[in-house]
Amino acid sequence: MLGTPGRDPVAVVGPGAVGLAFAARLAGQGHPVTLCGRSGTAPVSTVTSSDGHGTRTVEVAWRGEPARAHPFRWVVVATKLHQGDAARAWLERLADGDTLVVVAQNGIGHRELVAPHATHRHVVPTLVHFNAERHGRDRVEIRQDGPGLVIGDDAAGRRARPLLERTGLGVHTVADFTTAAWRKLMVNAVANPLTALTCRRVEVFGDPSVRDLAATMLAEVAAVGRAEGARLPPEAVDDVLAWLDARPAGAGSSMLADRLAGRRLEYDGLLGAVVRGARGHALAAPVCTAVLALIAALDARPVA
Structure with a gap:
């Protein structure tokens, strides 16, 4: 032992x-x-x-x-x-x-x-x-x-x-690690792909159109998380957006850093896991699915 x-x-x-x-x-x-x-x-x-x-x-x-x-x-x-x-x-x-x-x-x-x-x-x-x-x-x-x-x-x-x-x-x-993991996945599955696609840091979420896109994606991720047993209240989407607003100026994401360095992108285990979960629970996640296709194309690898 x-x-x-x-x-x-x-x-x-x-x-x-x-x-x-x-x-x-x-x-x-x-x-x-x-x-x-x-x-x-x-x-x-x-x-x-x-x-x-x-x-x-x-x-x-x-x-x-x-x-x-x-x-x-x-x-x-x-x-x-x-x-x-x-x-x-x-x-x-x-x-x-x-x-x-x-x-x-x-x-x-x-x-x-x-x-x-x-x-x-x-x-x-x-x-x-x-x-x-x-x-x-x-x-x-x-x-x-x-x-x-x-x-x-x-x-x-x-x-x-x-x-x-x-x-x-x-x-x-x-005590509830499942909920903690999905709360973090809400951030990573949305902030990482959108910063990598736009090549911009967290200030991109101040743009109204990008913010609306992020909010829709976050709602889809939260729905899958709830189906997986995570306790995510309705205000979880606003909580994530508020957390992004509080990031220091110039803060980026690991996926943005990987794109700028020409490294392979970690999208499949993040946004890909959400899309697979949505399919498994017969949930609609059209925006997450579309963004996954874009980030996979950017990485020049097929969607999982």
Whole structure:
């Protein structure tokens, strides 16, 4: 059985912005951290993080090939949703019967994404509410307002909490994780595609036509979420729009950053999950379906 994390080694799968943030904070607390990335890419031996308290550089180990990895007691999966095959390849080597896997990804169905390499009782779905922006391969800027991590109030979450608290990112535990996940998906499934399509930051939601479009999409997402068991009140749409209005000037989205950098877009696990859910519950979601087609075309990949 897993005990308290102490200063145990931690493997972080995915050296993107979120993965670098976890690696920097955990290594800064004395945990030996191994970053797991793609084969053939330049290794990362240090991570430099900056926040409102200053800048710090820590050392990390690097693995670019799953075949050379060994099991860890603690694994953080911070890949994008469309990198699921790569994450599972790493988990095949990194996870055994005693490994606790923290899935720090967008979307829903976190446990299913890492099956069968980790059982439900050893998986901690984690909603990331802090903002991380990567600069180069080894630098990350961390911004947060309130608790940066949300986990469920279950046995796995309670075992992982001591480790997550060491990140200093703030941990909030919720009894209804389904609702928390769909609240976050309402933001990600709408704000990400619309900022990426327009190549504009959050100020785009001040445009009346874009705001109306966003409100319609949010209502469709909320309807699917309710069908999936999320408790989303009628004012949930206005709550999300108010949250977007409160973002600092110049705030963007991860999908916008990926488009500007020429990277693959994380639309299928976000808006794609909504459209699939709508079809499964025989719900109409015409605007979300249309925007999904546009963002998929922009990414030059077929709609799921």
